[in-house]
Amino acid sequence: MQAKATNLRGRRGDSVVFSAVGFTLQSGRALVVTGPNGAGKSTLLRVLAGLLGADEGSFRLTDAAGIDLPVAREAHYLGHANAMKRELTVTENLSFWRNFLAADQPSGLSVDAAIDAVGLSGVGHLPFGYLSAGQKRRIALARLLVARRPLWLLDEPTAALDAKADSMFAGLVTAHLERGGMAIAATHQPLGLESVETLRLDGVHHAVDSEHGTWDDRSEVRA
Numbered sequence: 345m346q347a348k349a350t351n352l353r354g355r356r357g358d359s360v361v362f363s364a365v366g367f368t369l370q371s372g373r374a375l376v377v378t379g380p381n382g383a384g385k386s387t388l389l390r391v392l393a394g395l396l397g398a399d400e401g402s403f404r405l406t407d408a409a410g411i412d413l414p415v416a417r418e419a420h421y422l423g424h425a426n427a428m429k430r431e432l433t434v435t436e437n438l439s440f441w442r443n444f445l446a447a448d449q450p451s452g453l454s455v456d457a458a459i460d461a462v463g464l465s466g467v468g469h470l471p472f473g474y475l476s477a478g479q480k481r482r483i484a485l486a487r488l489l490v491a492r493r494p495l496w497l498l499d500e501p502t503a504a505l506d507a508k509a510d511s512m513f514a515g516l517v518t519a520h521l522e523r524g525g526m527a528i529a530a531t532h533q534p535l536g537l538e539s540v541e542t543l544r545l546d547g548v549h550h551a552v553d554s555e556h557g558t559w560d561d562r563s564e565v566r567a
């Protein structure tokens with residue numbers, strides 16, 4: 345499997361937050377997206393996930409024969425929010441995701457095994473809202489495990505994690521890559537992975553002259 349971004353341009357409102365972004369990622373590899381606050385890392389991940397349209401360019405996921413695969417079916421997207429209902433228990437939340445993401449073909453870990461894998465055995469019965477910030481993030485990571493998907497798109501995955509959870513996360517991603525998965529993560533912190541490719545967004549935005557519809561090319565955006 346291959347993930348390939350070509351000449352991507354992302355826009356928020358009247359500003360182009362990145363342009364000419366391109367990379368190729370093969371199975372078993374991870375890409376870390378870095379850059380200052382506001383550089384467009386989250387925007388890029390949302391574009392890759394298909395949650396936001398690209399202003400220009402393309403992102404394609406293809407199998408070994410070069411056939412296009414739908415990103416929505418093949419990718420997990422973990423945003424800043426944990427995507428869990430605070431009133432439901434941890435088990436109820438993860439069961440929902442397991443059914444939603446892989447109802448026809450259960451492919452990932454059981455809910456209990458996923459909770460164990462993020463080091464939180466015994467919290468399944470608790471409402472998600474009772475958990476600490478770091479525990480919530482760990483359960484959000486457990487969602488990646490209850491349905492097997494080859495591409496993980498992760499926005500600040502280790503936010504709120506302590507050192508032990510950081511290394512747990514590195515282990516989960518490493519195991520995912522060893523199974524032939526891919527990961528693209530936006531982060532300000534090292535992820536503890538042995539070998540990664542990096543893409544730096546420098547955070548200098550182009551503004552659109554909305555009146556005349558032309559680009560005010562005030563500065564460069566490099567990737």
Ligand SMILES: Nc1ncnc2c1ncn2[C@@H]1O[C@H](COP(=O)(O)OP(=O)(O)OP(=O)(O)O)[C@@H](O)[C@H]1O
Pocket residue numbers: 356357361379380381382383384385386387388530
């Ligand atoms: N919905 C929106 N409408 C207009 N502008 C937005 C919107 N969302 C984000 N932006 C702007 O787009 C730019 C890029 O934001 P983005 O969240 O992608 O940056 P980031 O690199 O992920 O930042 P951080 O490191 O702080 O998480 C910022 O200037 C932000 O204010």
